[in-house]
Structure formats: C-alpha cells, structure tokens
Amino acid sequence: MKLTKFNVVILIGFLAILGVVIMQVFLLNQAYSFEKKEVESKIHYALLDVVERIYVDNNTELIVNNQIKKVAHNYYVVNVNDVFENNILEFYLKKEFNKVNLGLDFEYAIYDCGSNNMVYGNYIAANGQANKKCEDCFTGNQDLTYYFAVRFPTLNQNYFNSLKQYWLYTLVLFFVLIIYVYSVLLMLKQKRYTVLQNDFINNMTHEFKTPLASILIASNYANSQQEIKDSPKLSKYIAIIIAQSQKLNEHIEQILSLAKTDSHNIELNKTKVDLNNIFRLIKENISLKYPKEISCLLLFPKNYYVMADEFHFYNILYNIVDNAIKYTPENPEVTIMVNENQKYIDLSITDNGAGVPEKDLPFIFDKFYRVERKDSKEIEGFGIGLAYVKKICELHNWKIKADSTLSGLTILIQIPKTDIYE
Incomplete structure (x- = not known):
C-alpha cells in the first residue's frame, strides 16, 4: 500500500488507540492481581485468628505450623489439631471475616473422625440470602486429624464486582477501537x-x-x-x-x-482581477447567450481589484449569474452589490426568480443535488455548477452562502479584505 499522509495518520491513530487498550489491559491485570492478593491475605489471617481463638478456648498451646492450606483458588483447609465445636467455629468464622471486611459468602465443613467423612456445616451469605449449597465440594485429607475446610463460592464474582470500573473502561476502549477500525474501513472504501x-x-x-x-x-x-x-x-x-x-x-x-x-489537481494562478471588468464581460456573454431581455444592475461604491485566479473567478461568477437568469422565467433582473465591513467585502448576487425552498437551501452547494422547479416537472442540469462554485471559493479561502428571499435567491460571497485592492 502506498504510504501517504492519510495512511500515516490512520496508522498512528490505530497504534495510539491499540497502545491505550494494551495499557488498560495491563492495568486491569495488575488490579486483578492486587485484589486477589489482598483477598487471599484477608482470608489467611482471618482463618489463622480463628485457630488461635480455638486454642485459647481450649487453654492449649498453639504448636502447629502452617495451619492454613490453600487447596484451590476458593477452597482452604485449616489444620487445628485440637477439638472444637461446630457452633463455636461458625461464630469465630463470622466474627473474623467481618473484622477484616471480607464480605464474601462462605460455607464450611468439619472432618468427623468417627465416620471419616467431611460433615457439612452451613452456608453463610454476606447479603443474608443463601445460594445453593455444595455439600459434595468438600473432600477429606488423609494427613490431618482435626481440621475443617472453608469454601468461598462467590469469590470470582467478587473479583469481577471489585474491578467493574476497570472492566468498563476496558470495554469502552475496545468499543472505541472497533468503531475506529470500522470508520477507517468505511473511509478507505x-x-x-x-x-x-x-x-x-x-x-x-x-x-x-x-x-x-x-x-x-x-x-x-x-x-x-x-x-x-x-x-x-x-x-x-x-x-x-x-x-x-x-x-x-x-x-x-x-x-x-x-x-x-x-482530485486536488487544480492550481490557482492568483492575479489582481478587476471586479467591474469581469462583470461587464459576464454581462456581454450572457446577453449573447439569452435572447430575452435581461436587466443586470451593478452597484459598486468604488472600483475593486480581487486577488484571485481570473479563469476560475470568472467561471464561478458566470455560473451564479447564469443560474439566476436560467431559473427566472420572465424579465430576469440580476442585482450585483458590494458591501464592506471590517474584515470582509460581501459580494452578493440577487435575482428576482422563484427562489429555493427552505428544505433545499442547505444542500444547493452539494454535488449532484438538484432542486425541483415549480414551473416545470423536469429537473434541469447535473447539480454540479454550484458545487464547483463552492469548491473554488474554498480554494480561495472565501466563504459562500445562499439565502432565499421573497424576491428571489441571493448568493453571498465573503472575500477577506486581505484579498482586496482598490
């Protein structure tokens, strides 16, 4: 593909958005790791405090090391190596988890030496609404005698809720990237x-x-x-x-x-163009083209010279005057005026035709747009004359607009005073 400014801008924009998305994904991963580490730390120290309280109640010395064993991401086995009761364990679990603001649903089970099975304890919901219990999720451990297991069924959901703003930002960035790529493809097409x-x-x-x-x-x-x-x-x-x-x-x-x-192949050859002379030439050529009687009135307070491309300047003014006469059925009258203000001179061309409907007025400078005539069912022309006029005005850095009045249509060209000589 040919490397043009357009392609370079598209590539830079794509790389910039992609870079932001990658950074956001990296930050999301960092935030997830931090959140996971913090939650695991809370669980570990809370369970350790539960074990210490059981030993204090039994008035025995804590002699077991590495009491907390993480079996899965949401499953912990706690080696107590001392007797404890079910209701006491549940009370301590609730108290210690609330102390560290864990805010997670949990369920626990206690190993029964007599039956050699894990006896399910209870499901404790943080919001008071218990979900479905999973009694089969607890398995025994042959290496331990007095122990219990705790499971956190909503742990993954908690991670997602804690990082929801990061997820939202990431999804928005992905959406922006998709829209950008889609827009670029449409532009290229x-x-x-x-x-x-x-x-x-x-x-x-x-x-x-x-x-x-x-x-x-x-x-x-x-x-x-x-x-x-x-x-x-x-x-x-x-x-x-x-x-x-x-x-x-x-x-x-x-x-x-x-x-x-x-196609931007046009090059302007700007010279000082006599505004009076160019309109006199247009008036002569128009009178030769149309056999009907035409009134063309020039109202200039003084003689002006415009810095413009004479060929294209003549063409755009001729197009405007020609349209004014062409779409005026009888006795066409064209008034060409110049008004000065602080920054511009306003060159206005007004006819006495039927004007342009309000709904069509914003589009008359669009390429191939044509206005239906009231006096004829046929739509004349190709809709390129005024599009050419606007394009040439833009190349000269002039402003152009159209206003429909009761007496016809007015085309106004604003020429900066920097392009005017007297």
Whole structure:
C-alpha cells in the first residue's frame, strides 16, 4: 500500500488507540492481581485468628505450623489439631471475616473422625440470602486429624464486582477501537469509490469531447454552406444542433472542472482581477447567450481589484449569474452589490426568480443535488455548477452562502479584505 499522509495518520491513530487498550489491559491485570492478593491475605489471617481463638478456648498451646492450606483458588483447609465445636467455629468464622471486611459468602465443613467423612456445616451469605449449597465440594485429607475446610463460592464474582470500573473502561476502549477500525474501513472504501468515480467521469467526459468537437466542426462548416443558408428549415436544424452541442460541451467542461477540484489537481494562478471588468464581460456573454431581455444592475461604491485566479473567478461568477437568469422565467433582473465591513467585502448576487425552498437551501452547494422547479416537472442540469462554485471559493479561502428571499435567491460571497485592492 502506498504510504501517504492519510495512511500515516490512520496508522498512528490505530497504534495510539491499540497502545491505550494494551495499557488498560495491563492495568486491569495488575488490579486483578492486587485484589486477589489482598483477598487471599484477608482470608489467611482471618482463618489463622480463628485457630488461635480455638486454642485459647481450649487453654492449649498453639504448636502447629502452617495451619492454613490453600487447596484451590476458593477452597482452604485449616489444620487445628485440637477439638472444637461446630457452633463455636461458625461464630469465630463470622466474627473474623467481618473484622477484616471480607464480605464474601462462605460455607464450611468439619472432618468427623468417627465416620471419616467431611460433615457439612452451613452456608453463610454476606447479603443474608443463601445460594445453593455444595455439600459434595468438600473432600477429606488423609494427613490431618482435626481440621475443617472453608469454601468461598462467590469469590470470582467478587473479583469481577471489585474491578467493574476497570472492566468498563476496558470495554469502552475496545468499543472505541472497533468503531475506529470500522470508520477507517468505511473511509478507505469511500475513498476507492471516489477515485473510481473521478476516473469514470474523466474518461467519460474526454471520450465525449472528441465526437462532440467533430459534431461542432461539421455543424459550423455545414452552416456556412450556401445551400444551408438558402434553406430556412435546414438552417434552423443546424442551429439547433450547434446550440445543443455547445450546451453539452458546457456541461462536460463543468464536470471536468469539478472532477479536477475534487482530485486536488487544480492550481490557482492568483492575479489582481478587476471586479467591474469581469462583470461587464459576464454581462456581454450572457446577453449573447439569452435572447430575452435581461436587466443586470451593478452597484459598486468604488472600483475593486480581487486577488484571485481570473479563469476560475470568472467561471464561478458566470455560473451564479447564469443560474439566476436560467431559473427566472420572465424579465430576469440580476442585482450585483458590494458591501464592506471590517474584515470582509460581501459580494452578493440577487435575482428576482422563484427562489429555493427552505428544505433545499442547505444542500444547493452539494454535488449532484438538484432542486425541483415549480414551473416545470423536469429537473434541469447535473447539480454540479454550484458545487464547483463552492469548491473554488474554498480554494480561495472565501466563504459562500445562499439565502432565499421573497424576491428571489441571493448568493453571498465573503472575500477577506486581505484579498482586496482598490
């Protein structure tokens, strides 16, 4: 895979989140070990105190070493080597476990020398609600004579409850890692689709331009022939072919321009552009394109020069004015104004058309988004003109927005004063 900035950022993000997850798992393991050691220590010293109390009651000397033997993680055998009673043992077990704040369910059994069996004692629940007893869980020990065994059936559950905040943090981090990986996969998939889409658009438009250029050349040549000029019907048909071919050529150019901006291959060649001159040129070209009467009013308090790419600047302004006239059915009036404030000059282009519905207004600059016209069931265009306009404004670091008014639609371009010369 090609190492790009995008891939490096994704890799660093993944490694960072994975590192945090590993650290959290390590901390969880450390916390578990600490909790386990602390609980085992409490159990050991509590059982040792129980044995000492039994010896004190019997008034005998404690001579046995290593009285506490851990058989399993929750099972302990205690060698007393002295006689003791069942009720006394239970009382001492409860007292010593409460003293160290153990807070665990436990059950115990005592070895009976007469029957050579473990006699089940009782199940003591920390919350007062006893669970299912396990009398078969206690086994005898052939090496001991006087002993008892204690089992903690809820020990694992206690570990989990004690570390529940660590478990929660770990699960959240795993969830974040999964979401991150899933998002990256979606981004990579979307990126592939975008590349394929741009390649398809570029190939398609270039393939269209070759036969279209041939059609325009042939049509213009045919239109110059005397036979065509002498026939009003043929002249009309040729004019239609030329007009529609030019219209198709404009659409293809728009698609190519938008695809170029999307692929970040466009380079701006900024120069000082005379705002008055560029709008006069647009006005002339618009009047040649549309046979209907058009009112185009320029309201500039003074002459401005804008630091911009002249080619693209002309294109975006022409697109906006062209849309204003195209979607105004009769007597189109376009007002172009400049207002100054402290940081920007606001270049606004307002028409007297039907405007844009409120629900469509936030999306008119989206690529391929088209607004249904009230005066026509057909939706014209490809929805790329205003997307191209927004892209060029973003490349210039300008702001653009649209407002629908009672008298039509206003497109507002905010140009920083650092790009303005008088």
